[in-house]
Amino acid sequence: MATTLARTLKQTKPFASREEEVILALQHTAARVLEPWARLLKTRFQLTVSQYNVLRILRGARPTRLACREISDRMVARDPDVTRLVDRLADRGLVDRVRDRGDRRVVEVGITDAGLAMLQKLDADVDRFPRAVIGHIGPRRLGQLATLLQDVLSDLGTFPPDGARGGR
Amino acid sequence: MATTLARTLKQTKPFASREEEVILALQHTAARVLEPWARLLKTRFQLTVSQYNVLRILRGARPTRLACREISDRMVARDPDVTRLVDRLADRGLVDRVRDRGDRRVVEVGITDAGLAMLQKLDADVDRFPRAVIGHIGPRRLGQLATLLQDVLSDLGTFPPDGARGGR
DNA sequence: TGACAATAGTCGTTTAAACGACTATTGTTG
DNA sequence: CAACAATAGTCGTTTAAACGACTATTGTCA
Numbered sequence A, B: 001m002a003t004t005l006a007r008t009l010k011q012t013k014p015f016a017s018r019e020e021e022v023i024l025a026l027q028h029t030a031a032r033v034l035e036p037w038a039r040l041l042k043t044r045f046q047l048t049v050s051q052y053n054v055l056r057i058l059r060g061a062r063p064t065r066l067a068c069r070e071i072s073d074r075m076v077a078r079d080p081d082v083t084r085l086v087d088r089l090a091d092r093g094l095v096d097r098v099r100d101r102g103d104r105r106v107v108e109v110g111i112t113d114a115g116l117a118m119l120q121k122l123d124a125d126v127d128r129f130p131r132a133v134i135g136h137i138g139p140r141r142l143g144q145l146a147t148l149l150q151d152v153l154s155d156l157g158t159f160p161p162d163g164a165r166g167g168r
Numbered sequence C: 001t002g003a004c005a006a007t008a009g010t011c012g013t014t015t016a017a018a019c020g021a022c023t024a025t026t027g028t029t030g
Numbered sequence D: 001c002a003a004c005a006a007t008a009g010t011c012g013t014t015t016a017a018a019c020g021a022c023t024a025t026t027g028t029c030a
Helices: A003-008 A019-043 A049-061 A067-073 A082-091 A113-154 B005-010 B016-047 B047-063 B066-075 B082-091 B113-154
Strands: A095-099 A108-112 B095-099 B107-111
Touching: A003 A082, A019 A049, A019 A113, A019 B016, A049 A082, A049 A095, A049 A108, A049 A113, A067 A082, A067 A095, A067 A108, A082 A095, A082 A113, A082 B047, A095 B095, A113 B016, A113 B082, B016 B047, B016 B095, B016 B113, B047 B066, B047 B082, B047 B107, B066 B082, B082 B095, B107 B113
Parallel strands: none
Antiparallel strands: A095 A108, B095 B107
């Protein structure tokens, strides 16, 4: 029944709806899972999760450079100010920027060798971390979870509802 | 299949492991789901999600007051500085604080009538929001998701693995 | 009892996130 | 081509989060 998480949170009342319970659980789980990962990135390389994700995105796009807008589109948590985020990475020499010749409005961002080297040092952890944290539940439920999350993500509703439906 | 989210993220390479895929999906889904909710809280009441959650916690505990530490324990995302968080709520008259007589170290925090009134104005949205955003997937998968998230949460691994306990 | 450790919370300071106004460049159209 | 809209990114400013050192109180035990 719905009371399991409720008890974890020491709430007296159960949830108003199953949907609310799931959203709470989603927040809770994501936060708890991300916590040790954020700590690792911070202690080892003074990186925030967003900064790390941007580096991953840029490595994944190589050798193509990406415009700030393109980076923003691929981020997990949209950042309204990619400029500053990239600024900090550029100050540390992890990425570099070049004005596009064709369209001089856009700035193409690419990961540097220093950035690649830093990511490489993290790759071993990136490999071990997920298994250590959520490996317990086993491959079967892992697969189910992947599918379900995908379902939710691909058909997110809007709020407040504006008549339009489905993912964009 | 593992490539679906990969395509969403426009990554060229698939994930190193199923676990990594799930963690990414978890982040992604939680962020996307929380986005509109955070916006609503901000625009309507200048509240952050953490602040709202604390108010919910305090309402749920009524008529018992909670120590800062107890609040921290029940929060979804642990905040290392509950004092400041409560400060801002107290400045706006949404909560109040009282030194415990028995143990004069602790400060008991309670929600005020103004805080309750604000929560009440949000209750209708709290009720509609979850359904609007993730209602599409239907009760069956909703139940599965609740169970799976609960499983993950109740058996989270540690990272880096701490040789002191359990594993080694 | 007195020294010391543990606990609860506060506060100064650094850092990053959020919001909006702003510049520069390109696209569109009468 | 001039005027205007749309797009890409930058930057100033407000706000909150993160980290650590610090005070005050209570618990422990030789």
